[in-house]
Amino acid sequence: MSADIVREFVTVENPKELSLLRTTAADFGLTVEEVRTREIGVVTAVFLVGTMVLVRDALQSFADRRQGGQVIDLRPGRTLTRRDPNLLYGLVLIVAEDGEIQIRVWEPKDNFQTAVTEILAAITSAGATAVADVSKATAEIVASRGHTVDRHGEDGRP
Numbered sequence: 001m002s003a004d005i006v007r008e009f010v011t012v013e014n015p016k017e018l019s020l021l022r023t024t025a026a027d028f029g030l031t032v033e034e035v036r037t038r039e040i041g042v043v044t045a046v047f048l049v050g051t052m053v054l055v056r057d058a059l060q061s062f063a064d065r066r067q068g069g070q071v072i073d074l075r076p077g078r079t080l081t082r083r084d085p086n087l088l089y090g091l092v093l094i095v096a097e098d099g100e101i102q103i104r105v106w107e108p109k110d111n112f113q114t115a116v117t118e119i120l121a122a123i124t125s126a127g128a129t130a131v132a133d134v135s136k137a138t139a140e141i142v143a144s145r146g147h148t149v150d151r152h153g154e155d156g157r158p
Helices: 015-027 052-066 112-126 131-144
Strands: 005-012 031-034 044-051 069-073 081-084 091-095 101-105
Touching: 005 015, 005 052, 015 031, 015 044, 015 052, 044 052
Parallel strands: 069 091
Antiparallel strands: 005 044, 031 044, 069 081, 091 101
């Protein structure tokens, strides 16, 4: 029995988003068809073509990826966590209370936000305030999900 093929209409706002959508579609084995439209401003319209499940998963992944990387800011008076579209998807930028910065790489095949939520729960419950604390919690969660963890010294530095 073959799965039904669907065509999902998608709009993107700029060439960067279109490139991201094409990459995401390729990751899921989908076809991207350009839509010929009359002038609709800066928006580009395309169809994603594939099975319903793959199109749905690709659109969820695209929505997650377009939010960018994760910033965890442990400094007083700052927002603890936020997504930053200027930070490459898969990067976690950690700012310790003392201002020390570390960047970790996370290459999720699942939902990035789910992983970040687990990391934040671990560091807040442990009262982490230093980069080494956050790095340790992140490494443990990444390893528990079956991903390879880059090894750092006791102080959390490469």
